[in-house]
Amino acid sequence: MDTTKSRGARSGRRRTFSSHSSRPRSQSSSRGGRRGFSRGRGNSRPRTKRLMPTFDPTQFINKNPRQVAEEVYKPTHQFKDFAIDGRLKKTIAEMGISTPSPIQDQVIPKILDGQDVVGLAETGTGKTAAFLIPLIEHKKKNFKEITLILTPTRELALQVHAELQKLTKSFRFYSTVCVGGTSISPQIRQLRKQNQFIIGTPGRIKDLIDRGVVQTEKITAVVLDEADRMLDMGFIHDMREILGTLPEERHTLFFSATMDSKTESLVHDFMKDPAFVSVKKKDVTNSIEQDVVPFVHTHKFETLTELLSDESFTRVIIFGAMKHSVEKLGKELSQHGISSESIHGNKNHGQRQRSLNRFKSGQVRVLVATDVAARGIHVDNVSHVINYDLPNTFEDYVHRIGRTGRGKERGKALTFIPS
Secondary structure, three states: OOOOEOOOOOOOOOOOOOOOOOOOOOOOOHHHHHHHOOOOOOOOOOOOOOOOOOHHHHOOOOOOOOOOOOOOOOOOOHHHOOOOOHHHHHHHHHHOOOOOOOHHHHHHHHHOOOOOOOEEEEOOOOHHHHHHHEEEEEHHHOOOOOEEEEEHHHEEEEEEHHHHHHHHHOOOOEEEEEEEOOOOHHHHHHHHHOOOOOEOOOOHHHHHHHOOOOOOOHHHEEOOOOOOHHHHHOHHHHHHHHHHHHHOOOEEEEEOOOHHHHHHHHHHHHHHOEEEEEEOOOOOHHOOEEEEEOOOOHHHHHHHHHHHHOOOOOEEEEEEHHHEEEEHHHHHHHHOOOOOOOEEEEEHHHHHHHHHHHHHHHOOOOOEOHHHHHHHOOOOOEEEEEOOOOOOOHHHHHHOOOOOOOOOOEEEEEEEEEO
């Protein structure tokens, strides 16, 4: 449901490989990119050739990844030390959380003090709770004010919302999830009520602001979660327009895994003297076992099914280049007795959630996905990532293989290259 009431870069010479499995992909327009997923519009839009990958995956072969012992972080706080409501402390304890993660330990006091914060942290560091916990405390004292949380994908918006529900079970807070791919009418109805939190993707939030449904004058805090992913997906104009409509006197929190010129520009233009906190995890290119799988074009699918016959491939994410090829591959795998689901931009919100839930629950062993559709998806115990079609960039490669080997788990990544 969209609405709930909760209680409460490598240098050097590079070769280029191209995959023979799919036709060239069209480039989406800037407007389509900002909405998250481009949709076909007949033959009115000219097709342009898909950019070929610009790095050599063989340079990342690593059959014996280093098991680097991560430095044990010694927090300077316990949750009981934070100046937050006792009911919130009790809920955190009931969730089995006793010691703050590094990002929580460093960020929560600053947000409680009302500082703007730039948190450089990757997925899996506990950053969602790091900004939700102090924002819940603020909201308890300012019930009529609104906190806006922007996320790059529908799935991440729902994950943030689920975490909010858990943390606010002892409070009578209302929150609405506003994402594309679902009917806008129920969201408009719920936004006419008093909400303490609005969570959504930039395209849908901008649409609702343009319609006059989101009362921007009441927004006193805004969170940009996974800002680098929003920029990668083409949301820069929507993000700037949204931030430009908000009151100047507001609390702005910015979380990103990386900091490039675009993110620096946003920070410079829309934040006031922010505190910077950096929590970087292990280098995934060193800690995940990586190899390549040479294939002959006419036997590519058979090479894949042979791999998947190995019982060690217990939970697998396969990345494809295009929406239609991902859908086709998922169906072909199922027809060959390999339980599979697919997620891509042509599926509506409900279909994507059903596919993802079947994968998370173990009802299917394989999830086939496009890069954009998989952003923000975090599933534990993924044994293998398979790059069936090559990623376009090194950054995409790192994002893909980071779906496995999460935390202290071991993981393997395999990349198909034409022989």
